Amino acid sequence: MEKIALVTGSTNNIGKAIAEVLAGQGFHVIVTSRHGEEAKKVSESLSRKGSWFAVDFSEVSAIEDLFKFVKEKFQRLDVLVNNVAYTKNESISDCDLTTWEYTINTNLRSYYLCTKFASEIMKGHGGGSIVNVTVSSTRGVKDKFSYSVSKGGINSLTMSAAIDLAPFHIRVNAVGSGLVGTPVGYREFVDRPYNNQRIPAGHIGEPQDVAEAVGFLVSDRAKYIVGALLPVDGGFNISL
Numbered sequence: 705m706e707k708i709a710l711v712t713g714s715t716n717n718i719g720k721a722i723a724e725v726l727a728g729q730g731f732h733v734i735v736t737s738r739h740g741e742e743a744k745k746v747s748e749s750l751s752r753k754g755s756w757f758a759v760d761f762s763e764v765s766a767i768e769d770l771f772k773f774v775k776e777k778f779q780r781l782d783v784l785v786n787n788v789a790y791t792k793n794e795s796i797s798d799c800d801l802t803t804w805e806y807t808i809n810t811n812l813r814s815y816y817l818c819t820k821f822a823s824e825i826m827k828g829h830g831g832g833s834i835v836n837v838t839v840s841s842t843r844g845v846k847d848k849f850s851y852s853v854s855k856g857g858i859n860s861l862t863m864s865a866a867i868d869l870a871p872f873h874i875r876v877n878a879v880g881s882g883l884v885g886t887p888v889g890y891r892e893f894v895d896r897p898y899n900n901q902r903i904p905a906g907h908i909g910e911p912q913d914v915a916e917a918v919g920f921l922v923s924d925r926a927k928y929i930v931g932a933l934l935p936v937d938g939g940f941n942i943s944l
């Protein structure tokens with residue numbers, strides 16, 4: 705039986721690496737992005753050819769359409785990885801309601817809706833695994849106001865959903881990324897310095913580092929891990 709994995713925001717950087725790792729683990733991966741052509745290209749490039757769906761995760765109806773597609777086409781969903789994120793560099797003083805709502809809707813609300821809709825499908829066939837990609841930071845972050853708040857919410861969402869869904873054999877966990885690849889939302893910014901002495905490991909991470917942690921958490925090797933937040937940040941957060 706073919707196992708199905710859905711990765712939100714998976715045409716670039718961390719999400720794309722997660723899609724590749726899961727395809728390597730034998731999953732049929734559904735690649736998603738706002739841009740269908742890009743999602744199609746990535747889905748066809750995977751080691752095990754996947755599917756794709758164009759969806760804007762800031763829109764409730766678009767998320768509903770995505771899960772209708774999953775249910776009709778596959779009748780099952782074994783893995784959901786919530787990865788999509790939007791960020792704007794703003795302080796609380798500069799954060800207007802439009803930025804607040806767009807960030808919270810894209811990040812926190814999409815994780816809530818995707819977890820809810822995915823778990824409804826998973827309950828129908830005996831369980832599954834959900835991983836939320838968040839930040840490793842447990843502290844306030846300067847000029848990242850709405851993004852930091854959304855990620856704090858995702859950390860709480862992970863634990864509460866983990867408790868609610870464990871009786872249905874659905875494990876919910878999170879991976880907390882540190883600085884990795886290009887900064888989130890800056891597809892075109894490719895010259896982020898690799899070496900960084902503020903990180904105990906001495907350098908920023910690669911998308912593959914986060915993807916491997918996700919691959920582990922969705923596997924049976926992690927079958928007793930429930931509600932965990934696994935930092936993948938070269939030791940950055942513990943050293944601050």
Ligand SMILES: NC(=O)c1ccc[n+]([C@@H]2O[C@H](COP(=O)([O-])OP(=O)(O)OC[C@H]3O[C@@H](n4cnc5c(N)ncnc54)[C@H](OP(=O)(O)O)[C@@H]3O)[C@@H](O)[C@H]2O)c1
Pocket residue numbers: 712713714715716717718719736737738739742759760761762786787788789790810837838839840880881882883884885886887888889890891
């Ligand atoms: N990179 C880092 O240093 C870092 C650090 C800490 C945490 N993280 C977390 O890691 C995750 C991935 O970050 P990343 O840096 O890999 O992001 P990224 O490079 O900006 O990629 C984001 C992906 O999501 C898609 N996307 C963005 N907005 C979307 C929307 N509204 N609807 C549908 N798809 C959308 C993008 O494709 P389209 O633009 O084509 O839609 C792209 O595939 C995020 O949760 C982020 O918070 C990253």
